[in-house]
Amino acid sequence: MAQKLETESLTRVVAGEAIVDSISVRVRESEVLAIIGSSGAGKSSFLRLLNRLDEPTEGTVYLDGTEYREFEPEELRRRIGLIPQESALQPGTVRENVGISDRIRDEPIDDQLTTTLLKWMDLSGYGDRNVDDLSGGERQRIAIARTLYVDPEVLLLDEPTAHLDTETEAQIEELLGELIREGDLTCILVTHDTAQAERLADRVVEFENGRVVDEGTPAEVIG
Template sequence: MPEAPPLATEHLTRVVDGQTLVADVSIEVRAEEVFVVFGPSGSGKSSLLRLLNRLDEPTGGTVYLDGTDYRTIDPRTLRRRVGWVPQRPTLIEGTVAENVAWGPTLRDEPVDEARLHELLDRLGLSGFADRDADRLSGGEAQRVAIARTLFNDPDVVLLDEPASSLDAAAADRVESLLADVMAAYALTAVLVTHDADRARRLGHRGVRLHDGGGVATGSLDALLSG
């Protein structure tokens, strides 16, 4: 019997007050790939992403994590296993290290200092561990948010246009470092973007959305030229 994909959706749907935000989307995300959710503004990209770790609840269909219906998984456990990097980071008051270690700290788990520093190094933040989070640039703060999510060792990482709020130079830096860290740790990720060039540089396969529905899935060349 074939192994279940790390993440899959089956007829995933969300309707709110008669408006269809996500319409009957069925996808499979393979291990160690970056799966791109592509489409114009208002097509349902972020709405789909929010369903994948139950930040919002589906009104139809479901999501499977390693073959298990995610409705049977405790939401806190689910959100640790399916990590989220938002468009705009929200950091806690304190140091960079305290932000990165926030998840284990909340769970009263030991903090692996060596792994924390390795992750900061990978994201171009060497020497930043003791810096106050409120002294960071936008690009630095976004990289700390990425490190915080990855430090939880998620099975799947959800990336909601993680460079869209940055200027061009900072966005390019975040994209380059993100590509490196995803390859280094063989991450499985779902990336929301409306930028076809970024999708090509970071992604492997994907789905193109229109009005909340998946109009095409498969290779990025086919999706982005369609």
């Protein structure tokens, strides 16, 4: 299977410290790669480098074999979509948040697509609701719908269930599993939950102090 995303000696130094230290990984088309490791291991920092939310000090990223600086940042972030740990919704309605990428460009929101995505998120009829009235799980579903609105080829998931109660966490995880399977998405999942990595991932990479210390199948890395 073809390589979808590849990093080459990816490094980010902040205040003299390498928080991401010479990481080279490959992610195949339609593969789910989980990144595990302790807090401060560089997992989320690595994720932010993949679509240039942060810039590397050294190294680079390839998308479909093309060096990622050859893409305009807007195109890159459409093709490599990030679902952050915090939903980071903007003031306004659910509809306005799902279609925020069009709003930023002063283009009309695709109401049909928004309706389809909200139905997929089991949030039919929520379009006119104010996001301030949503639960944590509902906000996270809107964040997922917002990212899917631009039809990404690669999905970056940064601790997508970290702040949810157990029941809601299970619902979001089940939803993500369905999206990955049905959408045939290439995914990189950062998680502190090794059991979640075992359930969702094809392959696991373990970080420690900004470096890769182990890599393999979930059974090989997590045991």
